[in-house]
Amino acid sequence: EAGVTQFPSHSVIEKGQTVTLRCDPISGHDNLYWYRRVMGKEIKFLLHFVKESKQDESGMPNNRFLAERTGGTYSTLKVQPAELEDSGVYFCASSQDDDGLSYEQYFGPGTRLTVT
Amino acid sequence: KQEVTQIPAALSVPEGENLVLNCSFTDSAIYNLQWFRQDPGKGLTSLLLIQSSQREQTSGRLNASLDKSSGRSTLYIAASQPGDSATYLCAVKGGTASKLTFGTGTRLQVTL
Numbered sequence: 001e002a003g004v005t006q007f008p009s010h011s012v013i014e015k016g017q018t019v020t021l022r023c024d025p026i027s028g029h030d031n032l033y034w035y036r037r038v039m040g041k042e043i044k045f046l047l048h049f050v051k052e053s054k055q056d057e058s059g060m061p062n063n064r065f066l067a068e069r070t071g072g073t074y075s076t077l078k079v080q081p082a083e084l085e086d087s088g089v090y091f092c093a094s095s096q097d098d099d100g101l102s103y104e105q106y107f108g109p110g111t112r113l114t115v116t
Numbered sequence: 117k118q119e120v121t122q123i124p125a126a127l128s129v130p131e132g133e134n135l136v137l138n139c140s141f142t143d144s145a146i147y148n149l150q151w152f153r154q155d156p157g158k159g160l161t162s163l164l165l166i167q168s169s170q171r172e173q174t175s176g177r178l179n180a181s182l183d184k185s186s187g188r189s190t191l192y193i194a195a196s197q198p199g200d201s202a203t204y205l206c207a208v209k210g211g212t213a214s215k216l217t218f219g220t221g222t223r224l225q226v227t228l
Binding site for chain 1: 120147148150152158159160161162165167205207209213214215216217218219220221
């Protein structure tokens with residue numbers, strides 16, 4: 001079974017440009033999460049999808065970030081326009097439907113974003 | 117607001133030693149706690165998941181315990197090996213939200 005995949009693995013863009021990150025969760029996982037780690041700090045939550053719906057977007061830093069999950073499969077995270085402080089590693093994770101139980105989250109390898 | 121702290125920040129031990137990594141959290145109303153390892157430049161690998169109703173979980177040489185009332189978890193690694201060198205992260209899932217709150221991690225180096 002394939003794990004969570006992310007594309008690209010590394011992106012270098014200039015301030016003001018747009019970047020789109022993609023995440024493919026484990027097949028059959030309804031829950032999809034985005035996290036990021038910036039400047040050597042702890043990994044922080046951005047948002048949570050259940051299928052195609054945004055369940056919790058309390059961690060999104062501002063309106064320059066837009067996440068979508070059309071069709072409830074893969075997800076994209078767009079940063080427009082990118083700022084220097086957006087540099088960091090963006091992780092995607094997925095988990096099975098909770099349904100009253102608690103499942104572990106499986107993480108992808110991350111996308112390292114560098115804004116110059 | 118949940119805060120997760122991991123001590124120590126870094127640890128170096130000789131091969132073969134048993135060691136304990138600590139994780140504490142401020143809000144005891146958690147749903148579960150997950151331990152991960154991260155190798156340099158790589159993603160997170162889930163090691164153990166402990167539900168709030170459980171006291172411990174074991175996988176091979178790893179044993180994780182949870183004391184929810186005191187807001188603490190420990191990860192015990194037996195007979196450490198150089199391949200165990202990595203950053204170990206603790207993350208808790210709150211009672212009302214699915215998101216994980218992470219600690220800053222413990223960077224472990226096991227020397228020959």
